[in-house]
Amino acid sequence: MKISIPVLEAVLRVIPQVRPQIYFKSSLTALSHAIEDQVLAGSESPLVIASFQRERFYRQEANRYRRIADRSDQVYVLAAPETDFTNTSGLYETIAFDPSDSLSQEWHLVVIAERYTSCLICQERKGHVQNPKSMDVQGVDQSRVFEGVWTFDRQFNYRAAEILMDRILAYRPELAAKIARAKSKYFVETGFQFSDVDPGPFVERLVTYLQAGQYKLLKTYRSITIQERKERLVNSITAAIRESLNLDDIFRVAVQELGQAMDACRCLFYRCQLNEPIAKIQYEFLAPDTLSLADHVWGLQDGPLFQFTAQKAEWIWIDDVQTNAMIAAQPSLKALVERWKIVRWLIVPVSYQGRLLGIVELHYCVGCNKTLLPEDLELVGAIAHQIGVALIQAEAYTHLDELNQQLEALERTRSNLIAITGHELRTPLSTIQVCLESLMDEPDMPLELRQVMLDTAFTDAERMRRLVQDFLLLSRLESGRVEWNPEAIPLNECIDLALSHIRSRQNCAHLPHITSHITQELPLVRVDGEWLVEMLAKLLDNACKFTEPKGQVCIEAISKGSQMLEVTISDTGRGIDPNRLETVFDRFYQEEGALRRTAGGTGLGLAICRQIINRLGGEIWAESEGRNLGSQFHFTLPVAEI
Numbered sequence: 001m002k003i004s005i006p007v008l009e010a011v012l013r014v015i016p017q018v019r020p021q022i023y024f025k026s027s028l029t030a031l032s033h034a035i036e037d038q039v040l041a042g043s044e045s046p047l048v049i050a051s052f053q054r055e056r057f058y059r060q061e062a063n064r065y066r067r068i069a070d071r072s073d074q075v076y077v078l079a080a081p082e083t084d085f086t087n088t089s090g091l092y093e094t095i096a097f098d099p100s101d102s103l104s105q106e107w108h109l110v111v112i113a114e115r116y117t118s119c120l121i122c123q124e125r126k127g128h129v130q131n132p133k134s135m136d137v138q139g140v141d142q143s144r145v146f147e148g149v150w151t152f153d154r155q156f157n158y159r160a161a162e163i164l165m166d167r168i169l170a171y172r173p174e175l176a177a178k179i180a181r182a183k184s185k186y187f188v189e190t191g192f193q194f195s196d197v198d199p200g201p202f203v204e205r206l207v208t209y210l211q212a213g214q215y216k217l218l219k220t221y222r223s224i225t226i227q228e229r230k231e232r233l234v235n236s237i238t239a240a241i242r243e244s245l246n247l248d249d250i251f252r253v254a255v256q257e258l259g260q261a262m263d264a265c266r267c268l269f270y271r272c273q274l275n276e277p278i279a280k281i282q283y284e285f286l287a288p289d290t291l292s293l294a295d296h297v298w299g300l301q302d303g304p305l306f307q308f309t310a311q312k313a314e315w316i317w318i319d320d321v322q323t324n325a326m327i328a329a330q331p332s333l334k335a336l337v338e339r340w341k342i343v344r345w346l347i348v349p350v351s352y353q354g355r356l357l358g359i360v361e362l363h364y365c366v367g368c369n370k371t372l373l374p375e376d377l378e379l380v381g382a383i384a385h386q387i388g389v390a391l392i393q394a395e396a397y398t399h400l401d402e403l404n405q406q407l408e409a410l411e412r413t414r415s416n417l418i419a420i421t422g423h424e425l426r427t428p429l430s431t432i433q434v435c436l437e438s439l440m441d442e443p444d445m446p447l448e449l450r451q452v453m454l455d456t457a458f459t460d461a462e463r464m465r466r467l468v469q470d471f472l473l474l475s476r477l478e479s480g481r482v483e484w485n486p487e488a489i490p491l492n493e494c495i496d497l498a499l500s501h502i503r504s505r506q507n508c509a510h511l512p513h514i515t516s517h518i519t520q521e522l523p524l525v526r527v528d529g530e531w532l533v534e535m536l537a538k539l540l541d542n543a544c545k546f547t548e549p550k551g552q553v554c555i556e557a558i559s560k561g562s563q564m565l566e567v568t569i570s571d572t573g574r575g576i577d578p579n580r581l582e583t584v585f586d587r588f589y590q591e592e593g594a595l596r597r598t599a600g601g602t603g604l605g606l607a608i609c610r611q612i613i614n615r616l617g618g619e620i621w622a623e624s625e626g627r628n629l630g631s632q633f634h635f636t637l638p639v640a641e642i
């Protein structure tokens with residue numbers, strides 16, 4: 001069965017002078033409860049007809065209707081069934097109407113007593129969109145809007161009750177006799193005026209409900225304000241993160257905003273990793289009159305609070321440092337808490353994919369009453385997460401930038417090298433070709449000239465071999481594809497090995513006089529021995545190459561502070577132009593130029609030496625008074641710690 005004319009419309013057809021009003025769902029609830037309470041507070045046995053749109057709305061009020069049924073045997077409850085709401089005659093009559101009936105769009109409560117009548121009869125406004133944000137705990141939308149009439153007018157209320165009773169009869173014809181009894185009992189001229197009724201209970205209940213509604217509204221407003229404050233905080237920190245890749249800016253904004261929003265006395269952020277022993281406090285927000293911890297160093301390894309946070313990747317909130325077991329058990333922590341006047345303490349790890357990156361701390365100090373709620377802790381956790389993301393982003397960007405620069409440098413080097421190496425290789429190759437062609441074309445060439453041709457070709461072939469070898473070595477060093485095995489070794493041993501290399505390669509009669517003044521007292525050096533020997537051999541080779549056999553080459557070493565040794569290889573040879581002292585370390589630099597190689601080197605030796613010494617942790621430089629005044633090559637090496 002389905003009745004399509006709404007009750008409200010039917011009543012207004014008969015009594016058109018009443019003007020309907022707009023009601024929100026919350027006002028209707030308050031009014032209905034006040035009307036029901038008036039029944040419960042009075043001594044009459046009224047006719048009560050209540051129509052709920054759905055069974056679930058009725059369920060919330062079922063208890064109240066059981067109590068109303070104690071007062072009267074003429075109570076009718078209507079609802080569209082959803083589970084087990086059926087037509088029954090129990091404590092009161094229940095009428096299950098068709099869900100498509102227009103009743104399902106209305107809200108009715110009619111009370112007809114001897115002394116008074118009340119009626120609330122409304123129709124839900126069509127086109128109202130349900131707003132999930134205004135749902136209350138029962139999933140009822142408090143912002144639903146109705147249009148209808150709330151009145152104590154006896155004529156209007158009789159009409160409304162009559163129409164509703166007709167609807168009831170349509171569903172439950174067996175109630176005809178009971179309804180007829182009601183009509184004859186209640187629809188009579190009583191002579192009572194509305195002013196004869198004590199409005200007290202009704203008004204009181206109404207005010208209580210309205211107050212409760214107001215309180216709910218206030219609570220909602222407060223929670224929206226808190227939520228909004230949090231969103232603003234997260235947004236401002238996220239904005240700082242997006243706008244800048246500068247970690248300094250990000251951390252400064254984060255501690256400032258977080259400290260202020262949480263009313264903290266101190267908000268700290270420091271970077272640290274799981275196994276680091278200490279951390280320096282780098283960023284701080286400070287409330288007025290609070291001691292500063294900036295640049296202070298926190299010991300991490302023996303700090304149980306830090307260890308707990310770092311290992312478990314969880315925050316710690318200490319609501320009272322006096323009663324905390326971890327602090328009580330650790331005198332150093334107790335002292336720290338006293339010194340920095342901490343009363344409540346929050347420690348939150350900043351991590352990314354399980355990797356600890358830093359810590360955020362909030363301190364509430366002596367004299368401050370502020371405490372943190374679970375939602376505040378959630379918020380700080382969310383901010384800490386944002387800081388972690390910022391850190392990773394900025395790191396990734398820096399790496400990318402560095403990598404780009406390295407790639408650009410490599411690209412430049414590669415093109416330079418191709419040009420230079422091409423030239424350096426072509427020169428000896430042309431010589432070899434000319435010599436071999438002459439030998440082939442002139443079979444009658446004198447024997448001595450033949451020998452000269454062969455020697456020249458051989459020398460240049462050897463030069464090419466060394467060039468390729470040095471070039472490959474330098475490339476390996478520059479690209480970092482080299483293994484280093486540093487160990488504590490005596491410098492003397494390396495020098496002896498380098499000297500024996502030189503002596504085995506060259507005719508000793510052509511070598512200048514070499515002396516080594518390395519005392520036994522010198523500390524061991526921490527280096528990779530093989531690479532050090534390689535480098536010493538190159539420097540000694542140069543010294544011998546550019547010094548007459550009657551000249552001198554001298555090796556000395558002195559301590560330079562407690563950390564380093566300075567080694568000097570000096571010669572009395574041809575010296576270096578003072579404005580070339582840095583250029584000699586460039587690749588392929590040779591004083592005589594590519595076409596006039598008298599000394600037969602590759603021009604890569606010193607570039608290789610600089611690479612090696614840098615990797616060993618030292619520096620290398622050249623000194624010379626000038627032409628024919630000899631040269632000194634100095635380099636430093638790290639001393640091995642004992």
Ligand code: ADP
Binds near residue numbers: 591604630
């Ligand atoms: P090379 O294979 O030509 O020796 P290096 O890179 O070792 O290449 O040296 C570059 C240049 O530096 C040499 O060609 C030479 O002009 C100059 N040089 C290096 N060592 C000395 C030295 N002890 N005395 C004078 N000049 C030197």
